[in-house]
Amino acid sequence: MARRPQELLHLLTRAERLSVRRVQSVLDEFDCSVEAWRVLDLLSDGQGHNMTALADHAFLPAPSLTKLIDQLVDQNLVYRRVDPADRRRVLAHLTPRGMQRWQRLVREVRADWAELGPLLAEDGAERLHALLDRLAGALEGRATTGRGERAVGRAR
Known part of the structure; x- marks a missing residue:
C-alpha cells in the first residue's frame, strides 16, 4: 500500500486513466464515449433517472450532460419524460435500441476486460x-x- 497520500493518489489516477483508455478503445468501435456508456449503464436499470443523477454517474457538468443526452436522443438511444412524481423534473430512459446498444457494449467491454484474468x-x-x-x-x-x-x- 502507498505510504503517502500522494502515492495513493498517483496509483489511483494512473489506474483510472489506463482503465478509461482501455474501455474507450473498445467503445471507439461503436462511436461511443465513456461518458455516454456511463449514461447508458445507469439507464439500463429501466428506472429512469433525472439529469442530476446522470451527471453524477457520468462525471459530467450539467451543460455537458445536456448536450450528451441531446445526442443520445438524436441517435434514438434515449428518450425524456416528465417525472410523474415531480412534474418540474425530467427523467431519461433507454429506448429499446438504447438497451440493445448498451447490452452489446457491455458484452464487448467485459470480453476485453476478461483478458486481465487472474x-x-x-x-x-x-x-x-x-x-x-x-x-x-x-x-x-x-x-x-x-x-x-x-x-x-x-x-x-
Whole structure:
C-alpha cells in the first residue's frame, strides 16, 4: 500500500486513466464515449433517472450532460419524460435500441476486460471493489465536512 497520500493518489489516477483508455478503445468501435456508456449503464436499470443523477454517474457538468443526452436522443438511444412524481423534473430512459446498444457494449467491454484474468478474478475484483467503495465513501464524507468547509465557516 502507498505510504503517502500522494502515492495513493498517483496509483489511483494512473489506474483510472489506463482503465478509461482501455474501455474507450473498445467503445471507439461503436462511436461511443465513456461518458455516454456511463449514461447508458445507469439507464439500463429501466428506472429512469433525472439529469442530476446522470451527471453524477457520468462525471459530467450539467451543460455537458445536456448536450450528451441531446445526442443520445438524436441517435434514438434515449428518450425524456416528465417525472410523474415531480412534474418540474425530467427523467431519461433507454429506448429499446438504447438497451440493445448498451447490452452489446457491455458484452464487448467485459470480453476485453476478461483478458486481465487472474487480477480481476471474482475474489480479487470483489476485494478491490470493496476497498475502492470504502475509500470513496470516506472521501465523500470528508468532502462534505472537510477542512475547506470548516475554514469557510470560521471566516464568517
